[in-house]
């Protein structure tokens with residue numbers, strides 16, 4: 097097997113796939129209030145096309161696949177699709193990133209289909225503030241979705257919190273203390289420059305270390321060996337008598353590009369080698385023009401060869417992406 101190794105000698109074994117541009121929420125930092133113009137359904141990769149691409153990727157060392165969106169659970173047939181992926185030789189880990197609104201009803205079917213674990217994006221535990229961020233009133237549904245996922249054995253159940261200064265930084269401790277009672281992995285993600293409306297401001301970004309300091313004013317966190325059970329870039333900790341853990345992801349203040357192992361596929365069939373780079377390779381066009389598996393493999397290897405060394409958020413040359421987060425899938 098020829099593995100995917102980029103020009104910085106990083107082994108690429110993780111594919112994040114956005115399976116839809118649609119979402120049932122309108123989060124302020126991700127979508128304008130009236131949403132974004134939806135893609136023509138014909139432009140979206142069909143499940144059989146995705147299956148073919150994933151098989152080719154698996155034959156070159158991709159072992160982990162994550163499904164994202166928009167909101168992946170709004171796409172019809174997602175459970176059967178995941179069942180088909182679970183059967184692909186070489187794929188060892190299947191995960192999903194969701195806003196959790198539909199999760200309560202999908203958790204068990206997803207688990208039975210072969211999904212291993214779930215990440216739920218949640219930026220507030222306050223009903224009114226949740227409504228303000230998402231422009232919807234579904235906090236209860238999300239919390240029930242978390243509970244159900246834990247109950248039926250999706251593991252770990254991760255809660256992704258984007259901490260924004262002056263917005264939800266007063267809830268940092270509440271989120272961290274969830275891990276005392278719940279086996280959740282609460283991960284604080286630094287605020288990245290994808291904001292569509294207000295425009296990202298660096299001063300609103302709270303660094304991972306600042307977030308940790310806020311928590312440790314209350315109680316010390318014990319470091320966990322982040323190299324063990326490594327399922328992401330988070331630095332992991334836990335409170336002494338907690339069942340869950342707290343993690344910090346610092347793409348802005350202390351990036352982890354040196355160990356980047358990921359490739360992204362957008363819902364409209366573009367391979368992106370970096371979250372922050374607009375360099376894309378159009379796989380859908382090749383597929384629909386009748387490309388052979390060999391030709392698709394060549395596109396894959398070309399993409400990996402061009403993978404940038406890192407992002408340039410903190411550099412003057414940084415240019416915001418042309419896509420919103422909902423069109424990349426995080």
Ligand code: SF4
Pocket residue numbers: 351352353354356357358369370371372404405406407
């Ligand atoms: S910013 Fe780009 S290179 Fe860095 S970790 Fe993310 S995807 Fe990888």
